[in-house]
Amino acid sequence: MFFVALLGTRIPAIRSTLENFVAELGQRWLEEATATPERWDQLMETYGKGFDPEAAAYNQIRKGVEQGAFRVRVNRDWIIGIAWRSAECVMPCLLARNWAILTSPGGEFVCSDRPVTVTFTSEELIRGWYPPGFGMAKTEVTVPLSRYVLLRGVFEPPGVEVAGNRKQIADYNSWRLIQAQRFVFSCAPDFSWLNREHNVALVPKGLRDFLNPPEGIRHPA
16 A cells, blocks of 8 residues: 555655645745845855855856846756655555455546546535645545456445446546556557546547637536
């Protein structure tokens, strides 16, 4: 179950959010640090040992800050550590859920760069203003284990292993499409999903409609 928790936290969307946050924070720090020559000189006196005085001259550094020439980057190991600690927080919420297996006899389950999907089970909450979380009631966590098997966890009474019908499979695939950041993976070239009328559609034409809906139309999410 820890592996599922790690799949849910070590994803590109979280990594890019952290990287952008640190970069923005670093930019603001640089702006404050170079706000005046006196402030920069004080910082160099305290932390600037070993710096080339010419390269660290105030006018040159301030010009680089104003032009956006500097960018603070985070260490990859730090990002992995954040994902690991986040997975440790998520795992108790997964262990508290009741798990069941849904199967796709035709092997139509798809995966994406966000393999663990958290969704509301209440239509009212789906259309609410806040997103679902791993520890929230009336939510389900799903993760495809293969093209034939999907793992589903809820806080309600335990489920059983069932063979999903075409519309159920399409519904789970739709959430995978909606929450993907860049990539969707499928072994079946004609996997199904639910279109905006909640009817089963197939790729590739259906997927083009999904990615480019008519003006004024939004997806079910």
